[in-house]
Amino acid sequence: MIRDASRQAARLVAARALVEDILIPAEARMDAEDRMPDTARAAIRAQGLFGISIPETHGGLGLTMEEEAGLMLVLGRTAPAYRAVYALNSGGAAQILLRAGTDAQKRHWLPDLARGDRIACFCLSEAEAGSDAAALTTSARRDGDGWCITGRKRWVTNAPEAGMLMVMARTGGEGARGISAFAIDPALPGIEVQPAQAKMGMRGAQVADVVFDNVAVPPDALVGAEGEGLKLALAGLDKVRLHLAALSAGLMERLIDEGRRHALARRQFGTPIAEQPAIGALFADSVAEALAARCMALELARARDDGTLRPADAAAAKLFATEALGRVADRMLQVHGGEGYMVGSAVERLYRDVRLLRILDGTSEIQRMVVARGLLR
Numbered sequence: 001m002i003r004d005a006s007r008q009a010a011r012l013v014a015a016r017a018l019v020e021d022i023l024i025p026a027e028a029r030m031d032a033e034d035r036m037p038d039t040a041r042a043a044i045r046a047q048g049l050f051g052i053s054i055p056e057t058h059g060g061l062g063l064t065m066e067e068e069a070g071l072m073l074v075l076g077r078t079a080p081a082y083r084a085v086y087a088l089n090s091g092g093a094a095q096i097l098l099r100a101g102t103d104a105q106k107r108h109w110l111p112d113l114a115r116g117d118r119i120a121c122f123c124l125s126e127a128e129a130g131s132d133a134a135a136l137t138t139s140a141r142r143d144g145d146g147w148c149i150t151g152r153k154r155w156v157t158n159a160p161e162a163g164m165l166m167v168m169a170r171t172g173g174e175g176a177r178g179i180s181a182f183a184i185d186p187a188l189p190g191i192e193v194q195p196a197q198a199k200m201g202m203r204g205a206q207v208a209d210v211v212f213d214n215v216a217v218p219p220d221a222l223v224g225a226e227g228e229g230l231k232l233a234l235a236g237l238d239k240v241r242l243h244l245a246a247l248s249a250g251l252m253e254r255l256i257d258e259g260r261r262h263a264l265a266r267r268q269f270g271t272p273i274a275e276q277p278a279i280g281a282l283f284a285d286s287v288a289e290a291l292a293a294r295c296m297a298l299e300l301a302r303a304r305d306d307g308t309l310r311p312a313d314a315a316a317a318k319l320f321a322t323e324a325l326g327r328v329a330d331r332m333l334q335v336h337g338g339e340g341y342m343v344g345s346a347v348e349r350l351y352r353d354v355r356l357l358r359i360l361d362g363t364s365e366i367q368r369m370v371v372a373r374g375l376l377r
């Protein structure tokens with residue numbers, strides 16, 4: 001649902017300029033320094049992107065899913081590490097607050113998140129609880145009026161600059177029903193963010209473990225009812241999956257542009273390689289997959305706005321788009337030949353970055369499980 005076509009059109013024009021003039025030129029530096037350049041962060045903040053889907057009443061842009069998908073098609077045309085910094089603020093943590101938070105909790109956290117004054121981290125995964133999130137063991141036991149949290153969360157995106165932690169912890173009982181959500185200030189005594197870990201790509205969005213050593217947490221940190229945490233986290237997955245499908249379609253389009261530029265400029269055997277049918281076929285398959293992902297993301301975004309989206313369809317879109325993105329990145333690297341393999345080319349950087357999207361927010365195998373269950377049960 002597009003609520004105001006002219007506002008959305010203006011937003012897309014501004015996002016295109018942001019991507020072309022500021023974000024793409026800063027990609028190589030961000031990758032080299034593993035830090036988002038300040039100019040890029042300021043420009044992202046100025047466009048309100050930290051608050052993409054936080055309602056306007058809490059200081060965000062309050063976009064519908066269709067508006068968000070349209071925006072991500074444009075913002076996908078640059079390094080996805082930018083998105084991993086700004087979009088997580090209106091992702092899992094904010095969505096849980098919006099769904100189950102008290103008015104006081106919303107007022108306390110959401111305006112800061114929407115402005116990018118605080119960076120939100122989503123603390124679910126642990127060493128023994130990855131795809132099987134319900135196996136987590138971080139505990140929250142009653143301590144006076146409040147809670148005492150102990151455990152270790154693994155690979156928390158943006159942890160080195162965390163301004164808010166949405167922590168999933170076990171308050172009692174086995175499996176998913178024993179898990180509760182807590183919105184926590186990272187400055188509380190007993191919380192330690194470990195050094196950032198080196199990773200293959202997505203440099204600029206740092207990842208670190210977070211250790212909770214008997215952290216005394218106030219009673220109003222609990223979001224929603226006790227035992228509802230994982231349910232709340234999973235309820236936001238459709239939205240994340242469509243967001244990532246749109247992002248992936250944008251990334252495919254960028255990769256195709258990079259490949260096209262190279263194929264037209266690079267001459268072998270006396271002609272541009274673009275004239276070789278074998279190279280043309282790499283583009284044809286890539287364009288078809290990018291287009292399919294774009295259409296899927298927009299169509300299902302509209303279905304989500306209408307309330308008719310089936311969860312299995314969101315999983316199918318994430319599965320298709322991120323797997324297709326992997327194939328497109330591989331083909332466009334092939335178009336570049338040896339140049340695509342050398343450190344420093346855009347296609348080499350994006351090839352490393354996009355690999356994560358088949359692992360995050362449910363691996364491809366987990367998406368297939370959701371799709372198959374939707375059909376067969």
Ligand SMILES: Cc1cc2nc3c(=O)[nH]c(=O)nc-3n(C[C@H](O)[C@H](O)[C@H](O)COP(=O)(O)OP(=O)(O)OC[C@H]3O[C@@H](n4cnc5c(N)ncnc54)[C@H](O)[C@@H]3O)c2cc1C
Nearest residue numbers: 122123124125130131132155156157207359361363365366
């Ligand atoms: C860079 C990065 C950033 C991250 N950021 C965050 C974050 O901010 N917050 C957070 O909580 N987590 C984060 N994670 C963790 C991420 O969510 C997990 O990596 C992901 O859920 C997969 O879990 P795993 O890595 O333990 O893989 P595993 O679950 O061990 O899976 C390994 C393989 O087995 C397959 N597999 C597992 N179970 C099944 C099954 N039942 N059927 C078929 N195949 C199966 C998987 O698909 C995969 O191929 C991050 C990870 C990375 C790498």
